[in-house]
Amino acid sequence: MIINHPLLGPRDASEFVYHGDAHLMQRPNPKSETADKDFHDYMYLRENIAGEMRELWFHEQGDRSWLVITRNTLTHDITKVELARNIKREQIKEAQQ
């Protein structure tokens, strides 16, 4: 698999470490009433989709950035690569508005 890094261009997937479903960026609120259950679900349960999925990859052998990659688990085709940093910034901005 070749991952088209937004800053570095096409890189071999073996430079990256796979972390899993991009929902792992959404840490639950520890102050919520349901925090116990929320953290269990966050930690242990996964969507595990057969088809298009958004996932977190870490460029360990490169610039050490976190990427959100949209990839089809049935074909391994990659259709979108974004910097996780940018996505998180957008989310924080939205939450503040």
Add this chain to the structure above:
Amino acid sequence: MRYSALKIFKEALTGHKGWKPVWRKAEPQSHYDYIIIGGGGHGLATAHYLASKFKQKRIAVLEKGWIGGGNVGRNTTIIRSNYMLNGNEAFYEFSLKLWEGLEQDVNYNAMVSQRGVLNLYHSDPQRDAYVRRGNSMKLHGADAVLLDQSGVRKLYPFLNFDNARFPILGGLLQPRGGTVRHDAVAWGYAHAADKHGVDIIENCEVIGFDIQNGVCSGVETSRGYIGARKIGVAVAGNSSRLMSKANMRLPMESHVLQAFVSEGLKPVLDGVVTYGAGHFYVSQSDKGGLVFGGDIDGYNSYAQRGNLPVVEDVCEGGMSIMPRIGKARLLRMWGGIMDMSMDGSPIIDKTHIEGLYFNGGWCYGGFKATPASGYSFAHLMATDTHHETASAYRMDRFSRGFMIDEKGQGAQPNLH
């Protein structure tokens, strides 16, 4: 039809005209007592033990493809019971005991070969860890022998003992471990289950569950609706995909694992050897091919094929401990989809939906578990209680803090 030496003799004299199909092609009925979803090793073994040991009737196995097309026909055939933790070791030892009597039980030659499984160690701390594991195995009634370097040299003189970075210092041997012809396991269980009246229905994909008021009483399939009192799911790599139809999220990711076979060679390796400093293991099939593999690719996949970086990694591992493997040509390679769980251990449990039972999370090691998995899943479905060796494989163990994590890696499936 019973297989025996006498039968072979009779058939040889009469032109081999009396052989019958190993199991009959059954048509789905409208209602069963038990439906097992998934005609892999685990599903077929479950049906066999439900019928033969627990004396249950009206059982069907629904398989979306053909018998032997899943992981049961894709694995590297190794059986062993060399685990360490309490929740695991008794279960895998129970499985190994069932393997030892399997061929008589199902009346089918599965080529169970207890040729020994040797895990190499390459440092003093690793030896200490193996001593601990070996002791744990013995406490559970399994067999384990610690070999020093000369002991390993006697067995396999051609290994690369003096590797500068990872010298082979010795190994932990389980003499009762070995290999089994994988697809004969599927055929054997199918044969035996069929003889007990189980309907084995191929080309029948389950596409939904009939769940009302928390009770599951049937399944939608590609061949119509089929009702049942109890429904057991044993679909390995497709677990999350199928259980999402019952609105369940599982503690699992599906990953691809690759396997490799070389051209046929004269006998060079009579047991199973695993590398302790890299991801590589190898045995030789009775046809002569070296059968080997290594790590999972490491990302979610349902593609049944992997990528080249892992091929390179596996070949490097092979060259590192057994340089002569470099002379052999690779004949075939393929992939299978693993149901990787959050602690590396399986689940055999009831779900919160009445009548719906789940078996999965076998990671890359479920072949050796086939007999015990089938037996304890049948036990659970027939009696609604857990088999004594499988009582730790609960669905809620993650929320209760009772993980069974042999490697201590945490909730990161690609590290197990």
